[in-house]
Amino acid sequence: MxxxxxxxxxxxxxxxxxxxxxxxxxxxxxxxxxxxxxxxxxxxxxxxxxxxxxxxxxxxxxxxxxxxxxxxxxxxxxxxxxDLINTVFEGEHALIGGGCDMTRLVLTCVKRGLAGLEQLAGIPGTVGGGITMNCGGKYGDISSVVVSVRVMGPDGTIRTRPREDFRFSYRHCELNSDIVIGTAFRLQPTDPASLHRRFREIWDYKFNTQPPLGAPSAGCIFRNPVGHSAGQLIDRAGLKGFRLGSAFVSERHANFAMADRGGKAADVRKLIDAIIDRVEQNSGIRLEPEVKIW
Ligand SMILES: Cc1cc2nc3c(=O)[nH]c(=O)nc-3n(C[C@H](O)[C@H](O)[C@H](O)COP(=O)(O)OP(=O)(O)OC[C@H]3O[C@@H](n4cnc5c(N)ncnc54)[C@H](O)[C@@H]3O)c2cc1C
The missing domain is CATH 3.30.43.10 (Uridine Diphospho-n-acetylenolpyruvylglucosamine Reductase, domain 2)
Known part of the structure; x- marks a missing residue:
């Protein structure tokens, strides 16, 4: 058994x-x-x-x-x-299961004329992953539209925690070993046509500045150190296009570590370590991975 x-x-x-x-x-x-x-x-x-x-x-x-x-x-x-992928819309509120796909959710909200989540256009993941990482970027973070999060603790009990409880900050929240099983968002009813234009603008920005969405990566591999751009630091260390085995630094955006299909996770780990060392030698700044490593 x-x-x-x-x-x-x-x-x-x-x-x-x-x-x-x-x-x-x-x-x-x-x-x-x-x-x-x-x-x-x-x-x-x-x-x-x-x-x-x-x-x-x-x-x-x-x-x-x-x-x-x-x-x-x-x-x-x-x-x-x-119930882990349920979606319920009630006026300006959306109650969304933790396993729901963010990209689909963003598109649904844009079609319904509910503003707030379009800032996450082009960010792949689930609602639970998005809350855990406080995903976002230059247009805003997911936390800005969160009202509360339904969580399950390690003993299986369910609670609803208010937004303030999570102390959201740059790519971080205090989840404390809870599992995100749902999130309540408050959105802003607005004109769907103008919201769609805004969504396109954000989507096009990502499309024009990053490697193709479907390419093997984890988005930005390092956190931006306070007052610096990790991508610029990597670029200045001469690492755009740098390759170790099946892993390489994107030519298009230096903070994207990429991998060949059929490659090895160990090569990506070595690439991460090599980037950290080379950037530290070049700038004195030690980068911290944003990617979670299992
Ligand atoms: C092409 C590309 C572009 C990207 N651009 C951006 C960007 O612009 N901004 C940005 O912030 N991120 C970006 N990312 C990173 C990624 O999209 C986000 O971090 C996203 O929120 C991850 O969600 P996920 O569901 O895939 O989480 P996963 O990668 O599966 O997990 C990430 C972490 O969250 C935890 N987790 C996942 N679900 C739950 C849950 N329900 N409860 C508790 N813990 C959970 C996991 O255990 C893990 O620690 C990009 C990634 C790619 C590939």
Missing amino acids: NLFDDLPENVCRRNVPLGPLTWFQLGGPADYLIEPQSEAQLAFVVKRCHDSGTPLHVLGLGANLLVSDEGVRGVVLRLTQG
């Missing part, structure tokens, strides 16, 4: 390669990949991991993630089904 024998086969699978589930398309298997169909089933899995001391990781769309070639021990959870 294994730990999750009592879950249906379509919910719990063993030894599942994670590469195809991440934007980098790299990395080995998870011991267990579990995709609960409801909050109750999620609570059951979370509690069992807690009680048995089994490591638990939550995977969104893997758009800010590098999984090691050896894979991940324990459980990887994906919130892809049932």
